[in-house]
Amino acid sequence: MTVTEPGAAPEDTGTVLKVSGLEAGYERPGRHGFGRTRVPVVAGIDLAVRAGRTLGVVGESGCGKSTLARAIVGLRPPFAGTIEFAGADLAAAPPRRRRRLSRDLQMVFQDPYTSLNPRMTVAAVIAEGWSVHPGIVPRDRRDAEVARLLELVGLRADHGGRRLHELSGGQCQRVAIARALALRPRLIVCDEAVSALDVSVRAQILNLLADLQAELDVAYLFISHDLDVVRHISHDVAVMYLGTVVEYGTAADVFGDPQHPYTRALLSAAPSVHDRPESAAGGIVLTGEVPSPAAPPSGCRFRTRCYMATDACAADVPALEPRDGLPQSVACHFADSAGSTAPPP
Amino acid sequence: MTISAPHPAPAPPPGPAGEPAAELRDVHIGFRSGRHVTPVVRGISLALRRGRVLALVGESGSGKSLTSLALIGLLPPGAELTAGSVRLGGEDTGGFSARRWREARGGRVAMVFQDPMAALNPGFPVGWQIAEPFRRRLGLGRREARERAVALMREVGIADAPARFGDHPHEFSGGMRQRAVIAMALALEPAVLLADEPTTALDVTVQAQILDLLAQRQREDDLATLLVSHDLGVVARLAQDIAVMYAGRIVEQGPLDAVYTRPAHPYTLGLLEAMPEAADPGEGNSGGRLKPIPGVPPDPRRPPGGCAFHPRCPFATDLCRAEDPPLIEIGGGRATACHHSDQVLTEESA
């Protein structure tokens, strides 16, 4: 399957990360205790992140979005597939080279209180990467650079001497962003980076991420379960379900005219301030819950919960491809420009 | 299963007349550390009426969870009711013994917690836990309790209930666990249901199912529900009334629709405008900027003088820095605690 880069606009600056056929997950003891069985939580994914742009990955728990993030940054070795980044295949790179490449590929985690070492000062947290990769910032310039980064993410230089527990959640997440930026990466993977924050603070961090992208031309792989947040920050969007991408395209196409039944259901289920108790009925309410990745359904993985499912869905795996002139790619046998996947009335 | 069966339009809400099913009167809660008490909830009055859902909304640290725990007599260690009264069905619980509270819990007021895994005992079958109140409190026999529990499991949408009666919590999915917790809460037909972030731990599509279930039970059992949440979207699906909390006080209160359409407090306005939904009315990324509320909530140990929100408020004046505004009626069943609510109201409609 070829990797489609959605909505390749004229000003397109090329691709910074290209994931092809990626499979990753966990291993567990095999049957009767012999050997090990691989459970692919991510089961064959093709994605591309454009330079200086944001690819949003949205899905529910168990869809494999966190495993995808961890495989890309090297925390979980993939079972199969390639991760092309900066002209190298990260999946096949030896550890030493992989560590050198990691300069350009950083990550911001969900919870800053657990993902930053509480024993270190803010300045030490930010500067740690410079000790790992000498040559980015000379030793005598580090204090000044820490101060510059702190101001860049909206903190004061004197925050550098503090410890993390003295800061609020939003401030800690700013520190985590500064730590990632310190290595001057081309891509930052944000795994639920704003999910732990309160609404008012979340908006601050989302604005900060947008400002930093405009200023530094850094690309984001932005992973979240929150549709509104992904819609807001992303240029391109991939919707994941049970280890596969079911719909992939520009944010405007995917959110504006969703075609996969799952995307439709997800958007319909997302709470909105415009909902009211009287008007709640009428949305698509999916039955059941996500099956286990260890025993996925045959054919289309969504068919057990899909209102469109037929016998064909159990037999054939629908390919993720542009269908019938739709701008986005949809992995559904029934997707077409006539909107045949609309839910039953 | 889809619970969105067609239902008749909700009955007209009972007027404010009549005794509320549960009520807080000027409740203050503080954390004690030695002789010093840090006030966390500072004078909250609420009334829950049967057939209505009241949403209690606020960010972490606003005191909303403590407020709901006070209604069921389960304040955490260290927290204490320093003033005010908690009333259940018109009865002051001030003199309740531990035994009286135990009787009230389940029978008169029940609670659904955020984490269903923590609310269930992992060592016992789920059905057994649902049946327990029937045996212990109603004194039913084993067989009868089991029948009642299975019927209840069906009512909350647990498919194949008789077969799942003996399953342990870890054999249930997250959504099914929360259904079981709701069944346990409703077992003794309480008048008041407290739901503290009941869907926060769940996925979006499962959340929709659980919200539908809560709405259905609410209608059919004529419950008085308090829905505690940080999510303005979730409460919009369920609640007719809303109370917005900030730094331990209610800053705005009233019918949800009116409050959302024309907020009268700058904090409510800020929360609504900070939602990505507000910045992207259309589809996709409009490139618009969000409007966050600047700053962070105050530390309850060092509250700012005057109105607690003034350091973050675009409307703040010297009056706000000096004087904490009381919660006053502004008509239409609404109340707000802001010196400049007139200005805020026009701001939104502009």
Place this chain on the structure above:
Amino acid sequence: MSTIAPAPPVPAPATASGGTGRRRLPAIAWVGLAVLALFVLAALAGPLLRPYDPVATDLPHRLLAPGARLGDGSVAWLGTDQVGRDMLATLLAGSRVSLVVALATVVIGGAVGLVAGLAAGYFGGWTDTVLSRIGDVQLAFPSILLAILIAGVLGPSITNIVITLAVTRWVIFARVVRASALATRELEFVDSARVLGAGHLRILFRHVLPNCWQPLLVATTVQIGLTMVAEASLSFLGLGIPPDAASWGATVSAGRDYLGSAWWISTMPALALAAVVTAVGVVGDAFRDLADPRAQL
């Protein structure tokens, strides 16, 4: 699940940083500290004040009760033993042996255990399997038998008793450190360092090791006490220190035959041992609670 619950209502002020007042040591810990200070002082300075001569005999003054006056006019506060040596001098000399053996054992055993535990906990896999199995085998073998075997082969000396005890103790340290390293390895800030490109050494020393010190310290206080008892036991059996050195255990053993007539020979060193071991435990507990208030709950 990706959604984080909004943080718990408001941290109780007691747990908040910079809260009201620093936590203080309880009074009992101060008593323990005083006992320990006295013990260390005795071990360092005692033999200088009251020299102990293992071969001196003073038969006219043998088996004198505590407080008895000696021929030279001095007072034997703790009495004299079966060959007329001053019990106080014996105890002071014994305290030095106890201290040296306990410290050396804990330092050596702790160091070996720290390295082995870090490697096993952090790297896991084969390293862990091999090290843990060795530890299991050793724990399954009664340590006193092992000590008798080693002491029997190497002969009694202070060095040998330290080796013997270190060999039997490192597993305890290794297990404690392994557990902490294993837990820390799974923490997200270790992942965060990995994403940064940090190598194993940096992660081990900057991120994992600092989280192992505290449990190691707790294990150390427990082990100091147990090591003193073990040294006394070995010496009691005659497998510990050589006959020309004083040890509390050896003295207890020597006094066995005189329990009826001169109770103080066995009782005094036993009391000293009990006091010091208890003090170590009390102080260790206090420091543990100080470092980790949750342990009190």
